[in-house]
Amino acid sequence: MKMVIILQEAVHSVVTKNYQHILTLVFAIKEINENPQMLPNITLGFRIYDSYFTAKSTYHATMLLIFTPWKHFPNYKCDIQDHLIAVIGGLDPLTSFHMATVLDIYKIPQLIYSPAPVMNDKTPGLSFYQMTPQEAIQYAGILSLLLHFKWIWIGILTSNDEYGDRFVQTVSPLFSQGGICFAFIERSHKQTIVSEINSMFTQGAKIHDKLIASKANAVLAYAESLAIVFLRWLSYLSEHQHVTSQEKGIVWILTAQMELTSITYQRTWNIDMIHGALSFSIHSKDPSGFQQFLENRKPLHAKGDGFILDFWQHAFGCTFPNRVTDTMDGDFCTGEEKLESLPGPFFETRMIGHSYSIYNAVYAVAYALQTMFSSRLGAERGLKLWNLQFWQSHHFLRGVSFNNSAGDQVSFDQNGELVSGFDISNWIFSSNQSFHRVKVGQVDPQGLQGNVFSINESAITWHSWFNQAKPHSVCSESCRPGFSKKVKEGDPFCCYDCILCPEGKISVKDDMNDCSKCSDVSYPSKNQDSCVPRLISFLSYNEPLGMALAFFALFSSLITALVLAAFMKHRSTPIVKANNRSLTYTLLVSLLLCFLCSLLFIGQPQKVTCLLRQTAFGIIFSVAVSCVLAKTTTVVLAFMATRPGSSLRNWVGKSLADSIVLSCSFLQAGICFLWLVTSPPFQDVDIHSVREEIILECNEGSLTFFYCVLGYIGFLAIISVSVAFLARKLPDSFNEAKFITFSMLVFCSVWLSFIPSYLSSKGKYMVAVEIFSILASSAGLLGCIFAPKCYIIVLRPELNNREQIIRRKA
CATH class of the missing domain: 3.40.50.2300 (Response regulator)
Incomplete structure (x- = not known):
């Protein structure tokens, strides 16, 4: 019993490469027929037709496949020995499409080995299978x-x-x-x-x-x-x-x-x-025995091969004796030429992709037949080859799955396309x-x-x-990191100019469409091609500036404490008693605290330090300046009260000085209290002031209250310096009015220069400016007011007596 598999192929004598397709078909059918376990009692055969690349020839050849070739009666089959099972082809997608127009009517399985997507041209459920991947x-x-x-x-x-x-x-x-x-x-x-x-x-x-x-x-x-x-x-x-x-x-x-x-x-x-x-x-591999099959192919021994003589003459450029040809020139063919000696464009001995698809197509049909005849359906119905209907094989073809002799698995997906790559x-x-x-x-x-x-x-x-370098195919050269692409107007998006990233943005890869910003914890590098982590910045005790300021604060506090100790030790001497001893102690203590409060500004800002440092500084300085104002006022009133008939004698005394200090200090304390209640300072992070740093700082909460505190201290200082300036020529044994005037001039000079320096500084240097102003102004008060007195108390004790004071006053 013989089954016919038809290969629809556009074969012409001059396309020698396609001869391998025919040999692959012969090789596959030969393997199946020689395998007793594959299709026993069934012999596969084939016919080959040429479409000549025209629709007319394709339709004619397709009709010859279906019906009795020599009768041309549609819908009649007279030869049950040549039973059509499936059609393989064609190589050209349009040829396959024309074939399917006829084959679909009769549901004849068509296995297409053209990679062109012909299946998308047709409605679902049609009777063909594509031996190529999607x-x-x-x-x-x-x-x-x-x-x-x-x-x-x-x-x-x-x-x-x-x-x-x-x-x-x-x-x-x-x-x-x-x-x-x-x-x-x-x-x-x-x-x-x-x-x-x-x-x-x-x-x-x-x-x-x-x-x-x-x-x-x-x-x-x-x-x-x-x-x-x-x-x-x-x-x-x-x-x-x-x-x-x-x-x-x-x-x-x-x-x-x-x-x-x-x-x-x-x-x-x-x-x-x-x-x-x-x-x-x-994807293809050489099936076992295929190379040997090709090597044994000789024109003198290829019985029934109607193509080999034409192939041989065109492939080797020779002519067989007694064979008429108008196109061949050259030597006579011996028939012993070797296929492996042919150039690749004319013939390859390795199985090419299209041939591999034909090989798998033949085996797919064979396995589908084997499954169909061995199935329960075939056994129950006594299925015979001559009463087999075309549509019955589709169920088995769709489900076919096998491993070919090259070791590859062959199966179809739900669309009838080969599952492969x-x-x-x-x-x-x-x-x-x-x-x-x-x-x-x-x-x-x-x-x-x-x-x-x-x-x-x-x-x-x-x-x-x-030159063995990787080829380059671009419209514009790549934009390096740090640059972004700008598409040229009117050109495709692959044609562009490279522009530098804007300030503050980066691009980290080649050919970036746009530049991006760094995160808050980093900043752009110099070349704007990466983000550099920002440093955490605050005025620390571990850095030289912080260490120097802290040392100066502690040293000044020690000096102040020594001065206070000296005054307390000599509290009974005329020079201490002559200048309101309690007011002097209060001023020295406030200066001591002024030096120490500067330490609140050094170190990482904490919640408590942020709340205390500006308010403590404002209150303590107000006490110090109030003490200076009280001392100056006392000197002026004391001189005016010595005039005959003066009514100011009732105001001169300890109570006046205490009243000035307390009233001025309490007013500043009230401002600070309102500040803490309404908008208190808090910990904050500044990522904008300095590009390379994340500044840990204390946010003042309300700048209005901050400048009110500074303004109030400045107001007291201006009154103090004005009063001291008026009293600078009053007769005094130790010229305290002159010393106070000079100290307040130093104080005001420091804080006047503080304002522009503070506003122009950033980060930890802004804090350092404020600390320096606190230390410098406090040191100015300490040095100008108490240095002359300490000189007499420590180095010239002989001047510290009543007679000397009276004499100097006279």
Whole structure:
């Protein structure tokens, strides 16, 4: 019993490369028929028809497949020995489409090995199966390849038909979303064996000039298998126009339907332009025994092979004796020539992708038949080959799953497309036109850990144009970190200028569309290409400035304490008693506290220190200045009270001084109390004042209250200096009025210079300015008022007596 499998193929004597498709079909059927466990009692056979690339011939050949060939009666079969089971083909997508128009009516299984997405042209549930993976997988792989090598400015060369148009419509938005731009999109006319050479040359010259003029070094070619013939025309033009490496270099990216094919008259043409191309191909392996099968193929021993003589003559450029030919010149064929000696464009001994699809298609039909006959349905119904209906095999074809002899699993998805991936090969040509495919990557949708795309750059041989360096294909050079892209008006988004990032922004990668700000805890580097962590800044005891200020505060506090101790020790002496002893003690204690309160400003700001430092400083200084004001007022009133009949005698005394100190101090304390109640100081972080630092500080809460405190101290100081200035020439044994005047001038000078210095400083230096002002003004009061008295008490005790005071007053 014989079953017929028909291979629909566009076979012509000059396309020697396609002869492998026929040999693969023969090899697969031979393996199945010789396997007793595969289809016992069933012998597979085949017929081969040519479509001649025309719809009329395709429809005619399809009708011959279905019905009795010599009767031409539709819907009648007279020969049960030649029973049609399935159709394999065709290589050209449009041919497959025409075939399906007829085969779908009868639900005849059609296994298509063209990678073109013909299934999308038809409604769901139709009776064909695609022996190639989904086109979307190939498109995603091409995009991954382009992005891997950063080829974002590419050209597209495609066929001028509906499949070329659909390819452009599909990849344009996909590639654009991935950041790819198109330098040009050129369409070539559909190439057939009967294409006119003059037309091909004219169109090739036009496209060649476009390729050379473009800045794109990467060109994606999408067309049917024979389109490679057109690429050889471009290579021919490139050779004869002497395009050197300094002028133009192209790396070709070829889709899976394009096989390296040459026609007879291109035998001597240079193929250098395609050297180094990266080709997507259907994943394939050599089945066991295939190489030996090809080596044993000889024209004198190939019984029933109607193609081998034509193939042999065109492939080897020879002629068999007694065989008439008008196109062959050269030596006679011996029949012992070796297939492995042929150049790759004419024949390959390794199984190519299309042949591998045919091999798997034959086995898919065989396994479906085996499952169908061994199923319960077949056993119950006594299923026989001659009463088998076409539609019955679809259920088993859809569910077929097997491992072929090459070790690959073959199965279909729910859309009838092969569950597989693509290989990425590097085409390498030698000077003698020998051809090698080197697998450099793959696109495997079932890759481990989601690794769908993989590429081995080190295995790729680039064209000599690129001096073995990785090709470069961009419209504009990459913008370095620190720069951003600015698209040129009217040009694609891949063409841009590089502009420096604005102040305060960075870009950390090449070709950033926009610059970004650093986080609050970092700042832009000098080149604006990274963020540098900010330093935490506050006036610390561990740094020299903090240590110096703290040392001066403690040293001044010690001096003040010694002065206070000296005055208390000599409290009974005339010089201490003569200047209101209690007021002097109060002033010394307040100065001591002034020195010590400056320590609240040093160290990391805390909640308590932020609350206390400005208020404590304001109250203590108000007490000190009030004491100075009280001393000055006492001196003035004491002199005026000595005049005869003066009514001021009742005001002179201890109570007046105490009243001045208490009233002035309590008023400042009231201001500070309102400050703490309404808007108290708090811990804060300043990230704006200093670019490189994060400043830990005390926020004053209300600047109004802060300046009210300072203003009130200044008001007291101005009154004190005014009164002291009026009393500077009053007779006094120790000239205390002059000393007070000078001390208040120092005090006012320090705080007048404080205001601009404070406002112009930032961070810890602002705190340091305030500490310095506190220490300097306190030291001025201590030194100017108490230094002369300490001189007499410690160094000149003989002057510290009543007689000397009276004498000096006189």
